[in-house]
Each structure stands twice: as C-alpha cells, then as structure tokens.
Amino acid sequence: MHYYPSDRWFDGSNQQWESKVIDDGYFFAVDGKRNTKAEWEASIQAFQRPEALFGGPENPHAQCRFPARFSLIKSLLSEQGITIKFPTIDCPGYQRWKKKVNGQRATLVFASSYLNSPSSMFGHTFLRFDAKDVGQQSELLSYALNFGAVVEKGESSMLYAYKGLAGGYSGYFAIMPYYEKIKEYSKMENRSLWEYPLDLTVTEVDALLAHVWELRNIAFTYFFFDENCSYRLLELLEVAKPGVELTETFRVHAIPIDTVRVLEDNRLLGDSVYRASASDKLLSNAKGLSKDEIMQVKALAEGTLAAESVHSLAILNVAYQYLQFTLVKKQRDPLLAKRRLALLRAINKRSKITPDYSPVKPVRPAAPQVSHRSQMVAVRAGEFESSAFVDVEFRASYHDLLDPIDGYLKGGSINMGRVVLRQYEGRALDLEHIDFIDINSLSPQNALHQPMTWRVNVGVDRVYSDDVDNGLALQVNGGGGVSIEPAVDWLVYGLAEGRAEYLLDGSGMANVGGGVRSGVMHYGAVGTASVELSAMRFLQGVVRVKLTFAQNVVITTNSSVRVNYQYWENQFSEGEFEKRSSVNIGYRYHY
Structure with a gap:
C-alpha cells in the first residue's frame, strides 16, 4: 500500500527503502518499515488468517484494518498470474465509517496564507469528501480530511517554527465535519478558502477513503517545508491516481500553493469556489458606510445603542458581522451573545420592510494557482x-x-x-x-x-x-x-x-x-x-x-x-x- 512502493513490493528483493510512516502499528513485519520483502510476506500471511489480529469491534481482522493494502496485494498477485485463497471477512466497522463519511466526490480546499501564525504563513490544503448529490451549502455537512502536526497547547510560535523545521513533531491525519474547518479558517483565523473539485471517479474516491481508514491514528514524520500537509495529501491522491506523479517535483520543499499548481498541471482540478473570510465580508460591507454610520455600528456592537432604534439594514448587518468578528477572539460572554441575538432579530424584522437589500459580496481576488x-x-x-x-x-x-x-x-x-x-x-x-x-x-x-x-x-x-x-x-x-x-x-x-x-x-x-x-x-x-x-x-x-x-x-x-x-x-x-x-x-x- 502507499508508504510502501508497489513496484518494489512484488520483486521479492529486500531493497534499501524506508517508509515515511514512523508508527510500528502500520507494519506486519517486525522490520517492515525498511524490509520490503518481509512486509510483503507478512501482509499476505495476515490476510490469509481466519482469525483476528487486532482487538476491538471496529477492525478485528487484518483485511478490515488495511482494506486498501489488501485490495492492492490481490491486484498485484492477479497481474502476476498468482492465485492465493483468502478468507471472506465481513468488516462492519469499516462499512459503518464509509457510510458515515458518504464520500463519492472529493474536493481540494486551499486556505490562504495568514502571516500572524507560523503554521499558516504559506497557506494550507486539506480534502473534503462529498456525497454524489451534495447541493450548495449542504457541503458544510460533508467531511474534511486534514494532516497536521500535533502541537502541545501553549507552545510559543518560535518553538513551533524551530520544531517544525527540525522534524520535532509527529503528523497525523484527522477527519472531521467540514463546517468545523469553515469556522476555524474563515472566522477564527480570518482566512479565505478556495475549493477545487477533483477529477476523481467514485471508484478512485473509494480507494482514497480505504487508505484514509488505514491511516487513522498513524504517526508520520512532519517537517514544515517538505513532509507537510500538502505533500501528504499529494501522496494520498497518488493512491487514487496510481499513474500520476504528483510528489516527484517536491524534493526540497512543498509549499501549499505549489501543490495546487501541480494538480492543475495534471488537469485534476475543476472550477474553483471562493469563500471569503469573515474580515473580508465585514470590510466589503463597511466600505459603503459613512463615518457617522460606522460610529453607529460600533455603538450597536458595544451595546450603547439599541438595535430597535436603527432603521438601516446595512448598518445592522455590518454591526452583526462586526460583533461576530470580535466574538471569536473572546471567551463566551452572555452579554455579547444577547447583543448578537438582538441584532439578528432587528435584521430579520427590518428585512421584511426592506426586502430588496442584500449584503455586499467581497470582490473575488485572483485565484491562488494563477x-x-x-x-x-x-x-x-x-x-x-x-x-x-x-x-x-x-x-x-x-x-x-x-x-x-x-x-x-x-x-x-x-x-x-x-x-x-x-x-x-x-x-x-x-x-x-x-x-x-x-x-x-x-x-x-x-x-x-x-x-x-x-x-x-x-x-x-x-x-x-x-x-x-x-x-x-x-x-x-x-x-x-x-x-x-x-x-x-x-x-x-x-x-x-x-x-x-x-x-x-x-x-x-x-x-x-x-x-x-x-x-x-x-x-x-x-x-x-x-x-x-x-x-x-x-x-x-x-x-x-x-x-x-x-x-x-x-x-x-x-x-x-x-x-x-x-x-x-x-x-x-x-x-x-x-x-x-x-x-x-x-x-x-x-x-
């Protein structure tokens, strides 16, 4: 499977090669991280056994723990004309997880750079898995796949930068609802998002998800410049597209925007969708307001002006966005939440009186890949x-x-x-x-x-x-x-x-x-x-x-x-x- 080169697996030689996975739980052979022959043989033996090798209800058998690897081995054996009988194993945990994610299409998401955070200075990429019939806005309920370093709470930016450069962190894949990533990037970090549908078939997305299942809780080496979020995602996409070389050009560093360009060069990207950050939305709507109106916006957000006394839907809308923008930087405050609710009610009431008003959309900037x-x-x-x-x-x-x-x-x-x-x-x-x-x-x-x-x-x-x-x-x-x-x-x-x-x-x-x-x-x-x-x-x-x-x-x-x-x-x-x-x-x- 990936993180083990299939072209070296089957030749039966013990070539000098080291997997990028640092977690021993990913390998069947004791020296499987470096010994391709031993890992090949141990994998076949594990898949042939009728009994479970792993505990727990979610992945009791080797075939269930490594479905993508099992599929690859069967394919390689078939290509060589070798027949090996494997037991038929049901994998209810894996099937439940697949049904929950419900991924039939994949989208690459690029989060724009954010200079005030060392981990975000060059941007960030992650994947989103969508159902076949996903509609506009309903993709918020889709699942996102992220790769990142595990950083201890309270670590300074300087320490993060040093450890990220020196390989002092382990990296992990994590899958979560997409709306959580929207909240994290568009609001909390004030970063715009660019979404690119990937040219993958349902079968290719299924192969990708099978490998994602295998990589849960598996540790990798993490380096800020090369073995980072974007590089790992390219490796995953090579699983879905075995004949496409995506990582070959990134021998020294893998900057997120460069990885987006590689996908476009290989014609894997569809038309992009732009999601403006909370700050961009706020400033776009505030540009048309006068100084006096801006003062009203601040007064509404600070609670010194009652929302019911303002008749301008534009002012109410900007005040609500401004309060939302400042709220994410503060701990939960019941008083601020009360003001936000009052503004929302005033907006709903005023919208019935002036139904023609619509918020100003931020101007779409040049796409990152250009x-x-x-x-x-x-x-x-x-x-x-x-x-x-x-x-x-x-x-x-x-x-x-x-x-x-x-x-x-x-x-x-x-x-x-x-x-x-x-x-x-x-x-x-x-x-x-x-x-x-x-x-x-x-x-x-x-x-x-x-x-x-x-x-x-x-x-x-x-x-x-x-x-x-x-x-x-x-x-x-x-x-x-x-x-x-x-x-x-x-x-x-x-x-x-x-x-x-x-x-x-x-x-x-x-x-x-x-x-x-x-x-x-x-x-x-x-x-x-x-x-x-x-x-x-x-x-x-x-x-x-x-x-x-x-x-x-x-x-x-x-x-x-x-x-x-x-x-x-x-x-x-x-x-x-x-x-x-x-x-x-x-x-x-x-x-």
Missing part, C-alpha cells in the same frame, strides 16, 4: 559609487513586497533562503546578502479592524559604512507599527524597529541600535512601486539613514524587470558625514 511560482532567480547590472557590478540572486521561497501581486496579499511578504552574490569589474565574485528569513506584514488599519504592522529579518548584510569597512554582518532586525490605505492601491506604513549585528571580519565587533522605518507603496497597472526611508542610531554613536526607490514592472506572471535606487547617509560620532548611492536594473524569473 500567482507567480515560489522559487526565483534574478540577474542585474548596476553601479555603486561609480563602480560597475553584476548581481546573481536566488530565492528558495516565496514572495516579496514588489513581486506580481495576483494571488498574494497586499502588504505581505515571506522570503526564505535568499542569497545575493556580487561581482565588481575586475574583482572576484563575493557574497552580498543572505536572508535566512524575511517577513513583512503591512496590514492596513481601518475603523473596524486594527491589525498590527510588523516585520522581522534574520540574515547576513553588507553594511555600507566606513566604521565597519563595508563588511558583512550577521544581523537580526525587526519592529512593529501601523499601516493605512489612504486610497485604493496605495499603502502607507511606519514602524519603530531595532537591530543587532555582529561583524564577520574576525574583529568580534557587535552593534545594537534602534530607529524608525516608513514607506509608501503603490500597486499600479504595470507593477508595484515603493519608496522607503529608514533611520537608525547605534550605541556607538553612528546614525545610518537609507532611502530606497524601487519599481517592479511585470512582464508575465513569472517574469519581471525591477529598477532600484538606494542612497545611504551615515553620520559618525565625530560629526563626520558619509554619503553613497547605488542604482541597478535586473530581470527576475519565478519557477
């Missing part, structure tokens, strides 16, 4: 202080603030594994920059929603300042602040931030400083433009000021040209000034 790909290479030519140079850049993932925006969040970026090499004319190639991790969350605030703007960067910088001889420094910097959206497609932000750096020239010199960063971004028809100014004072007395102008011009979804101008001005404790500038232009390609 976004640019995650990895990127770039070449550029430029000049620094009259010296010509050429840069070569590689980025393992995923999206920066100026990249083509379709399918991504405005003001959001995640870069990991970014390396820049530079060669000046007549000199050797040298390291210019490394981003181990670079995250920006420039979420604009408004009257009803005030998310924090924040950024963090860990990497190696070349510090353009005479006090450190333009040397490389290992550094960490970050901060928090506020962003606003003064007009459509414009973003203005400001942050207070700090920086700690350690020079890599062998001097042992370290530096700590604090300052501010502000900028303006515009999402135009040709691409994204930005202007940013930062100023930082260090404990040694040095003040560094940096001004950056950048324009990204989109050519295609995966290619663009970027122009960049930078100006540095450093003031030293002795009162001396140092001024430098650089300009470059480059071609960027996402793959």
